[in-house]
Amino acid sequence: MKCPSCSRPVDHEADTCYSCGFSVAQVQRIYGRDLLPMARISDTAHCLRKRDRDDLDEIMDRLQNRFPQLLFCSYLTTLENAAEIPSLGFWLVNHARVKGSEYARPNENALMVIVDLTNKQIGFSLGYFAEYLLGEEDAHRTLQAARPYLVNGDYGRALITLYKKLGRVLSRRARVLKKNQRQGRKPDYEIQNVPNLLDVPNHQPFPASAADNVPEEATVELPPILDPMIR
């Protein structure tokens, strides 16, 4: 678990980053505190054709049928700063309200694919439960499967390949979990909670004033990409 801002390791129960004091309040100051209604495939960069969207819809339907607890969504955008994409993903998973998602698919089960066409980056923003299901290595392998199509600019094909690969990874993960459960092993979540081997400074709670500085009814100026969607 890393901080979206400084990429330093963060304890799984820390309210703020040990290193930079990053928390959800900081991204709320940038993107706002309101919920963001969005479609399952949000193409704000307009890089997907209709056929691609149809194919993508089909594969995502199959994915959701296979994994009814999980929420799959894609967000294609253009960002000015390459460092924004983790924090944007962090904010989106916490504030997006995906159309069609039911109560059984809360955002903590979300696997959101974010593509930044400007900086040519792609990544998974994961909810809490999705973090447990999709490890870093598996997620990277899944992204690698789509990389050839991304390089060629075939974003529709890239996302389809990515979701197919993601389905296989999750199926394998489900088998492992089922096997562990049968053998009475502890869940991986507890196993992964190992002492931090990195030189992380002692946790000093970030000043509360910084997080609570944002007024409740304040108007947040959203980036131009997100602004039209909210309206």
Add this chain to the structure above:
Amino acid sequence: MIAMAGKVELPDWEENDMPEEFALGIGLWPAGLLDNAIAKADSKKVGDDKKAGKEAADPEKIAAAGDAPEKDPATGTAVGSTKVDDPEAAKNPELADTSAEKKATRREIREIPPGLGPEVPERIEIDEPSLPALIEITHVMPPIEGELRDRFFKNRPKEFLIDPQQMLTEQKSNDVRRFLEYHAEEAGIDIYLIVMGNGQKIPEDISLASQHREWFGEMPTALVATTMGTMGNTQIVYGEVITGSVDKNALDKVYQHCLREAQKIENDSDQIEQLALELSIQLYWVSQLLDKDSGTVSPITFNADREIVATSRPDGAAMPIPFQNRASTMMGPLGIPLAWWIFGSVALLALIAAIWMGSWMWRRDSLNRKPVLFQELSMPNRLGGEFSGGGFVGMSYDVSGRE
């Protein structure tokens, strides 16, 4: 000055001792060389050198001696002779004597008086003995007796190949020995092969059958005695266990089959090896037919191709099809041996199983399978996020290399 010119030495070839051998240049050579008088003078003893010198200097004497060359009517010299530039020198006998002395000196040098120089042995006439026109090399080996006999027949052989004279090469011997050992492991009838040399015979007082009985007793063993180069003298003794169970005619057929196959090969050593091979094949199937319980072998017959054909057991049960017949009859539909069909079928089944396994492994992760439900877990919040703690895994697909 002119007189000095007359003393100019003539070329060496003027004094050629055997002018007739250089007759190719007739007409071009100096007259003295073509004159028979010189040839005659050369044939004389060297004793009268001065006389010879005078004769050589006096052209008239030379001309008078036999085949004198024609004289030039104008000058009076012989046609073709070397013409002396100075007529005075030609007429002056002193000058002629001087040249004659030089010639005599050369002849002395050339003809070494006896007693000086290397001694050349006189040619000795040797009466060559009258050798026979053709020496016949025979490969007939000594008879088997004495120590050699003991090495053959005294003790029970420890190895399956009995070749005390090392008739086979080391390589071939090792091959045959290993093959017979392998046969002994696989088949129920051992083969002991005695290799004798050309012309050798088993001593008359030794019976191969009694030797078999003495050595092997009731063991089902074939004792084979063969001769290098004359395979027709091969003897095979099976012992009472086999001869009492197998039809004698069948064993004769085995014998003939083995000999026939072995004699197809020209090399003597290879014949021995082939004999062992064929006998091994035949005896393997004979041993397969041997009833282990009763110790009897079912009647064995041969077909037209002189191959062993299965017949019925004594109890009337069906017989397994023996060796060559099995190989020839159990052919697949397309003329492919049945063994290949079996092998191909097994390989095909394995391939199908592998494909099915791969397909199953692929399909089990397919999105079309039944829904997967994970165990619900309550996760603690992080960084103030209600649904996400900022978990992000990303990568760049920028191949331009820019930051």
